Each structure stands twice: as structure tokens, then as C-alpha cells.
Amino acid sequence: MDEAVYWYAVASVLLFLKMFATSAYQGFHRITKLTFKSPEDAAFVGREPAREELPQVQRAAKAWLNDLENIPIFLGLGVAYVLVGASQGLAPWLFLVFTAARYLHTVFYLCALQPWRTVAFAVGVVCMAVMSIQIVAAIL
Template sequence: MGEAIYWYAVASVLLFFKMFAVSAYQGFYRIGKMTFKTPEDAAFVGRAAAGEELPQVQRAARAWLNDLENIPIFLALGVAYVWVGASPGAAAWLFLTFTGARYLHTVFYLSGLQPWRTVAYAVGVVCLFGMSVQIILALP
């Protein structure tokens, strides 16, 4: 297995775990507070549906949406990166830095920490541009 493929696989799995953790975070607050907006979920625990989601759940949902704007782009660029045989040496740095930035972005988002959330986001975007440049340079 090539080095770029290896690091792409590692980053993909780590990003899955991160997104799963955001879902678990939402569930932790919903179950812990027994507060559910969806009527059938509330009825299942013998409660009335809440008028709105808990603040923690709302914040996690926004972090999740941000992931949905960024992680699929990483996954697509990562496939292109591997397919064209872009720099294997840069792959570990780009893929793992992007992944670390997404982890930090989520932690900072859930904690309400600015400007660190924006810094983490920007680091991830720089990695996406770096991947794009490496892909273009690898094309014949």
C-alpha cells in the first residue's frame, strides 16, 4: 500500500470517529436532559416534545453542518490525490493536519472559542488548497 493511501485511510477513519463523537455528544445531552424535539422520541420517554433543541445540541448541529461542508471536499480531493500519485511525502502532513484542524474546530465550536475556531477552520482550508496544488502538480 502506498504512503498516500495509508494516510488517506487513517485520516478518513479519524474523521468518521470525530463525526460520530459529535452525534454522541448530541445524544448525551438529549438523553441526559430527557429533552427531545422530535415527538416520537419525546413520547418514547414519556415526555412532551420540546419547542426547540437544547443549546448544546444546536451548537453541535452547527458543527456537524460545518463538517458536511468541509469533510466531503477533503474526501474527494484525497481520492484525486491518491489517483494522480501526488506527493506521498506531503500526504501525511496535509491529511493529518486537515484532520487535526477539524478535531480542533469541533472542540472550539462546542466550547464557543473564537478566534481559535476560525484559526482551526483556516488551517483546514489551507490544507485543502495544498492538496489541490499537489494534485495539479502531479498531472501530466
């Protein structure tokens, strides 16, 4: 298996696990506090619906939305990267640094840590910019 494909697959699985963990974090807080905004969920546990989501759930939802703005773009660029045969040597660095940046972004978001959240976000964007440059260089 080609090195770029291998590291793309590893990054994809790690990003899935990160997003799954973000969802589990929301569920953990809802379940342990028996606080649900959806009427059917609240009724299932014999409670009234909450007026607002728990603060932890709100933060995780915002981190999740940010993932939805970035991870699909990374996945698309990653497919293009491996298909055009862009730099094999840079692939593990770009794919794993992006993945680490997304993990850190989520942790920093959940912990309300600035400027670290923005730094992690910027590192991920730089990785995608370099991937884009590498793709264009490979097709020219």
C-alpha cells in the same frame, strides 16, 4: 501500501470517528436531560416535545453542518491526491493536519472559542488548497 493511501485511510477513519462523536455528544445531552424536539422521541420517554433543541445540541448540529461542508471535499480531494500520485512526503502532513484541524474546530465550536474556531477552519482550508495544488502539479 503506498504512504499516501495509508494516511488517507487513517484520516478517513479518524474523521468518521470525530463525526460519530459529535452525534454521540448530541445524543448524550438529549438523553441525560430527557429533552427531545421530535414528538416521537419525546413520547418514547414520556415527555412533551421541547420547543427548541438544547443549546449543546444546537452547537453540535452547527459543527456537524460545517463538517458536511468540508469533510466530503477533503475526501474527494484525497482520492484524487492518491490516484494521481501527488507528493507522498506531503500526504501525511496534509491529511493529518486537516484531520487535527477538524477535531479542533469541533472542540472550539462546542466550547464557543473564537478566534480559535476560525483559525482551525482556516488551517483545514489551507490543507485542501495545498492538496489541490499538488493534484494539479501531478497531472501537468
